[in-house]
Amino acid sequence: MTPVRAVKHGRSNKRDPVSGDDGILGTQAISGTTRPGWDEYFMQIARTVATRATCPRASVGCVLTRDRRILTTGYNGAPAGVGHCFDVGCLLVGGHCQRATHAEANAVVQAALHGVGISGTTAYCTHQPCVNCSKLLISAGVKRIVYEFPYIDPIAVQLLAEAGIPSDAFGTMASLHS
Numbered sequence: 627m628t629p630v631r632a633v634k635h636g637r638s639n640k641r642d643p644v645s646g647d648d649g650i651l652g653t654q655a656i657s658g659t660t661r662p663g664w665d666e667y668f669m670q671i672a673r674t675v676a677t678r679a680t681c682p683r684a685s686v687g688c689v690l691t692r693d694r695r696i697l698t699t700g701y702n703g704a705p706a707g708v709g710h711c712f713d714v715g716c717l718l719v720g721g722h723c724q725r726a727t728h729a730e731a732n733a734v735v736q737a738a739l740h741g742v743g744i745s746g747t748t749a750y751c752t753h754q755p756c757v758n759c760s761k762l763l764i765s766a767g768v769k770r771i772v773y774e775f776p777y778i779d780p781i782a783v784q785l786l787a788e789a790g791i792p793s794d795a796f797g798t799m800a801s802l803h804s
């Protein structure tokens with residue numbers, strides 16, 4: 627029987643005592659298969675969450691995690707009980723849809739709805755949070771943001787910097803937000 631050999635690639639050599647995984651950015655190849663690192667894993671889930679978006683102008687997903695566990699998720703869409711953009715059309719003001727609630731805000735709302743504390747979480751966002759979502763994430767106690775697609779809002783960047791919250795770009799950059 628061929629012994630199973632783990633090959634680690636990553637920035638950290640620390641192993642999670644619970645799962646045995648290596649660092650958050652690392653990947654792990656076991657018996658010819660490659661496992662995603664934690665950032666990749668949660669970003670993949672954020673991308674899947676985004677597929678539930680109900681506004682045709684953007685598909686955005688957000689996952690709030692703590693201690694490598696998912697607490698809540700959110701995608702951009704109309705408030706509960708309000709018509710979806712796909713069904714009744716967007717409400718545009720200044721080129722932005724006012725019908726849909728943003729993904730990050732919905733992730734925070736889901737926490738409130740279910741009484742889940744989200745202080746100390748990491749927010750995995752398919753898109754760089756706008757200024758309003760950034761303010762919500764700051765006040766909700768989010769400690770780190772990882773985003774895939776840049777949507778640069780200088781005020782959001784400034785407020786997050788003032789709050790001391792790192793905002794890390796993930797993967798290949800491309801602008802999709804509208």
Ligand SMILES: [Zn+2]
Nearest residue numbers: 681711716723
């Ligand atoms: Zn819309």
Ligand SMILES: [Zn+2]
Nearest residue numbers: 728755756759
């Ligand atoms: Zn937003």
